[in-house]
Amino acid sequence: MKKICVYCGSSSGGKPEYLDAANILAEEFIKRGIGLVYGGASVGLMGKIADKVLAFGGEVIGVIPHALAEKELSHPGLTELKVVNSMHERKTIMADIADGFIALPGGLGTLEEIFEVLTWAQLGFHSKPCALFNAAGYYDKLAAFLDHAVREEFVKDIHRNSLLVDNDAQSLLDRMFEYQAPSDHKWIGRDET
Ligand code: AMP
Numbered sequence: 639m640k641k642i643c644v645y646c647g648s649s650s651g652g653k654p655e656y657l658d659a660a661n662i663l664a665e666e667f668i669k670r671g672i673g674l675v676y677g678g679a680s681v682g683l684m685g686k687i688a689d690k691v692l693a694f695g696g697e698v699i700g701v702i703p704h705a706l707a708e709k710e711l712s713h714p715g716l717t718e719l720k721v722v723n724s725m726h727e728r729k730t731i732m733a734d735i736a737d738g739f740i741a742l743p744g745g746l747g748t749l750e751e752i753f754e755v756l757t758w759a760q761l762g763f764h765s766k767p768c769a770l771f772n773a774a775g776y777y778d779k780l781a782a783f784l785d786h787a788v789r790e791e792f793v794k795d796i797h798r799n800s801l802l803v804d805n806d807a808q809s810l811l812d813r814m815f816e817y818q819a820p821s822d823h824k825w826i827g828r829d830e831t
Contacts, residue, residue, distance in 0.1 A: 639815060641699070642667065643675040643736035645751040646683040647744035648710055651776075656743045657686055659773030659807070663742065664690035666807040675736045677728065678702030678719055679710035683742055688713050699735065701728045729754060738767040738814050743776040760797045765819035769802035769810055777803060796820045 650657055660683045667674055674691045677684055678700025688698050692715055701720045702712050712719060722728050733739075733755055741752035756768045770777045781803050787793040800820055804810035 639672060639737040641673040641675050641697075641736050642738045642740060642814075643732045643755075644687055644740050644742060645677070645744060645748045646687060646742035647748055648677075648679055648682040648684055649745065650682050650686065651743050653774055655774035656683060656776070659771055660687040660742055661690050662807045663687060663740070663771060664694065664696070666811055667691055668694040668696050670811065672811075673697035673699065673717075675699045675701070675732050677710070677732070678712050678716065678721075679706070680713040681710050683744065684710070685713060687742070688716065692716070701731045703728050733758070733764070736766070738769070738817075740769045740771055740810070740814075741777075742771050743773055749780075756797075756801055759800055759819065760824045762819075762823035767802060767814040767817035767819075768800065769804065769814055771807065771810055772803050772805040775805070794822070794824075796822055797824065 664687050674687065676688060679685055679702065691698050697717045699718045700713055700716045701722060703722055703725055707721055720731060722731060729751060739752060739755045741748050752768060758764055759768055784793065784798050788795050788798045802810060802813050804813060
């Protein structure tokens with residue numbers, strides 16, 4: 639994996655652990671020579687992880703729509719900033735150039751973004767790993783809800799388990815490197831009629 643897309647809050651959240659997680663993940667990217675792909679903003683955890691990777695001399699590619707460039711204050715010091723026309727274009731470019739996806743803690747935008755690439759994986763549109771960096775247990779309840787969705791037979795466990803959840807950056811990245819996409823896609827061998 640050469641580039642990983644990180645989705646995360648345009649806010650910094652209410653605990654210092656979230657910021658620590660962004661810093662730790664940035665350090666792990668540098669150790670492994672991984673470039674960061676992200677939403678291009680200078681605010682919140684988004685800005686923090688970009689600053690940290692850049693401070694270590696790493697590569698950061700930001701992708702931001704014109705309409706958000708002012709609102710989220712596009713980061714002025716990135717290796718490359720792609721300014722695009724729409725949110726859809728932003729997400730497509732980020733998904734195309736990255737070899738895997740991680741959600742740090744974040745809000746509705748972060749959730750939408752990680753679930754979009756996860757559903758594409760479920761349909762077999764890509765084979766790249768998707769992961770939650772569960773800093774300070776932020777995603778515990780979401781992981782529990784997904785287990786509930788499996789029990790209620792709306793999600794197959796093979797697809798639930800393709801979302802890697804870890805609270806340790808090193809182990810999370812090790813698991814992403816070892817990840818093998820399931821061959822059973824949503825519409826193969828379906829039992830619904
Ligand atoms: P948030 O997690 O809500 O702080 O947002 C994190 C990032 O997701 C920001 O760059 C937002 O612009 C972006 N975002 C917000 N809403 C959406 C959406 N509907 N689809 C994709 N990205 C979004």
